[in-house]
Amino acid sequence: MTELLYQTDSYLKEFEAVIQRTDSERGAVVLDRTAFYPGGGGQPCDLGVLRMGGSEFRVEKAKKEGEDVLHFLPVGSVLPESGAAAQGSLDWERRYQLMRTHTALHVLCGTVFRDYGAQVTGGDMEPLKGRMDFEFERMQAGLVHEIEAAVNREIAQVRSLKIQILPREQAFQIPDLIRTKINLLPEGIQFVRTVEIEGLDLQADGGTHVRNTSEVGRVRVVDYKSKGAINKRIYIEVV
Numbered sequence: 001m002t003e004l005l006y007q008t009d010s011y012l013k014e015f016e017a018v019i020q021r022t023d024s025e026r027g028a029v030v031l032d033r034t035a036f037y038p039g040g041g042g043q044p045c046d047l048g049v050l051r052m053g054g055s056e057f058r059v060e061k062a063k064k065e066g067e068d069v070l071h072f073l074p075v076g077s078v079l080p081e082s083g084a085a086a087q088g089s090l091d092w093e094r095r096y097q098l099m100r101t102h103t104a105l106h107v108l109c110g111t112v113f114r115d116y117g118a119q120v121t122g123g124d125m126e127p128l129k130g131r132m133d134f135e136f137e138r139m140q141a142g143l144v145h146e147i148e149a150a151v152n153r154e155i156a157q158v159r160s161l162k163i164q165i166l167p168r169e170q171a172f173q174i175p176d177l178i179r180t181k182i183n184l185l186p187e188g189i190q191f192v193r194t195v196e197i198e199g200l201d202l203q204a205d206g207g208t209h210v211r212n213t214s215e216v217g218r219v220r221v222v223d224y225k226s227k228g229a230i231n232k233r234i235y236i237e238v239v
């Protein structure tokens, strides 16, 4: 089982850990704790390096499997022994761009729900670019600038983000969470991590975010697409 350090500290760039096991067939290492985000909820996994046994290995991918996070090293890497110490460093520039982008998408989501009542059905991102799908029948080209202006007004409000890990029953009593389809969470999950942009948006979310909307930068709504009469996709860039 890997302790997920990024869940409580998304600004952690370097960490010490112990190798729990290795998967030589796949060239992967499982650590007792990690700051590497393993991907999920539309946010890609982190990249970076692991230093182990006097050598440095590139982490080309991280992935969650059950309770473990697997760190995939380059093909042909000679893996160290279980029980050995490891030191991890994230590709921080990329991760921080993803944090800004992920928070920008939550600002978009909160703004579009407040102003138009449209709910999110999905999303995806890469550093400084993202898209979000809404049930948003009224979306049309004329709204692009209105939405962009509203999103940037919210960012300029210097809103704090609050991360909480709540017992399932408590989380299920928050009306805003029910709106964002918390009921899709698997039965077995006992705790729900919530990400709140104070005064704007509250979601069940496992991703990494900035502390304050002032760190996001400026958002441009670059495009939108109809995916049918009701479903619309909005594309943003963060600059």
Ligand SMILES: [Zn+2]
Residues within 6 Å of the ligand: 041, 102, 106, 205, 206, 207
């Ligand atoms: Zn999210």
